[in-house]
Amino acid sequence: MKKNGNQALLPAGLQDLLMPAAAHEAEVVRRLIDSFSSEGYDRIKPPLLEFENALLSGAGETLSDQIFRLMDPSSHRMMGVRADITPQIARIAASRLQNAPRPLRLCYGGDVLQVTGSQLRPERQFTQVGGELIGITENAADAEVILAAVTALEAVGVKDLSVDINLPTLVPAIAKEFGYDAEQALELRVALDRKDAAEVEKIAGEHATFFLKLLNAAGSAQHVIDYAKDLEFSGVAAKEFAKLINVVELVTEAAPKLTVTLDLVEHRGFEYHTGTSFIFFAKGVRGELGRGGRYDSVSVDNVTEPATGFTLFMDTVLRALPKPKVARRIFLPHGTRRDEGAALRAQGWITISGLKPVENDRAEALRLSCSHLLENDHIHELGNN
Structure with a gap:
């Protein structure tokens, strides 16, 4: 068969998944979904395309630059290809499932398409698998979604798992209490996120010593908790930190062998999160296995309810697994x-x-x-x- 290089060429970040990789991915997705389902998460299937305003509401607001857009020839309204499935789950929960009993447990699996890739994930099309727990504020919900993801990942064979738990609302709460204006608070948050001590000291002014100590609040969970207690958080920050400690306690009690780390100034990628957030890693595997956290589920009609959840990235998950056995x-x-x-x-x-x-x-x-x-x-x- 003759090869035609031009016809076989794909855009950057897109690829054909061939055998046996395609079958392997499908099997792993099925097993992950089965694990979520066994914990009461019902599977739903949102469409690949939606009207632009629906995709960009609530949790989708930060994805505007990552959405491919096209005009719907039927309605003459702008549509978008989903760049993330979480906003779609929030829309469904607030509309078609608004009368379903809370807490609402949903899971999903499907492809997403993004305008640009990144250094760690150059792929622009990849499969997401995840779960959302909607309509409850208790810390037990945050612990449940972390443990549900860990259980599923271990069930498919991922070894040496770790979870890095973050609190993206902590720095804004402290900055507000110290009287920083919105611009200063943003600059400070960015500098802390970059671990730029010199810039933190420059922006923080009289509170530089405090924020430089906060910058070092990263590492094993118990070490960070003990270290951060000396910072004597107050007000909203103290309440948020207490919630975080409780979530860590619930997770480590249920999964004592799981490696749990904390980073109190991590914010990048958690722009729409409103509380405890987290990232999953596996030792020796490039990139994140997944991430998630607490957010406000907001519908197109601005109906808001508390939610938490996680998304696993199948390209990274598959890298963490041994090669599939050769079929007979x-x-x-x-x-x-x-x-x-x-x-x-x-x-x-x-x-x-x-x-x-x-x-x-x-x-x-x-x-x-x-x-x-x-x-x-x-x-x-x-x-x-």
Whole structure:
């Protein structure tokens, strides 16, 4: 078959997922969803396209630059391709499921498309799998979604998991209490996020010592909790920190072997979050396995309710897993009865049927990447020669 380079070329950040990777991804997605479902998360399936205003409401507000847009020829309204599924879940919860009992547990799996990739994730199309817990403010909900994700990831074979828990509302609360205006608070938050001590000292002024100490509040969970207690948070910041401590306690009690770290000034990527947030990592694996946290679920009609949830990124999850086992493929020479193939398939074999007579069934089986050959009603394992 002749190759046509121009027709085979794909845009940057897009790829064809071939065998066996495509089947492996589908199987892992199924197992993740099964794990969520076993904890009461009902699967829903939002559309790939929506009207632009729906995609950009609530949690989707920060995604404006990442959405591909097109004109709907039917309604003449602007539509967008989803860049994240979470805003769609919020819309469904606040509209079609507004009368469903709370807390509402939903899960999903599907592809998203973004305008640009990043250094850590150059892919612009990838699969998201996740869960949302909507309509409850208790700290137990934050702990539940973290543990649900951890349980599912471990179930599919991810090793050496860790979760980095953050509190993106802490710095804004402290800045407000210290009397910084909105511009100063934003500059300070950015400097802290970049771990830029010199810039933090310059912006913080008389409170520089406090914020430089806060900058170092990162590491193992218990170490950070003990360290941060000396900072003597007050007001809203103290309440937020107390919630964080409780979530950490609930998570570590339920999963004592899980590595839990804290970073009290991390904010990048959590712009729409309103409380405890988190990122999942696996030792030796590039990039995030997933992330999530607490947010306000806001509908197009500005109906708001508390929510928390997580999203797993399948491209990274698959990198954290061992290569899939090679499937047992057996070649059925031309003329093999259909019921013989059915019996083998019932035993778990993948059958490849010969559609015409060939001179050498063994050679044909090897050519078609089969591991076994059915010959004279016997199964023969094939070597590489």
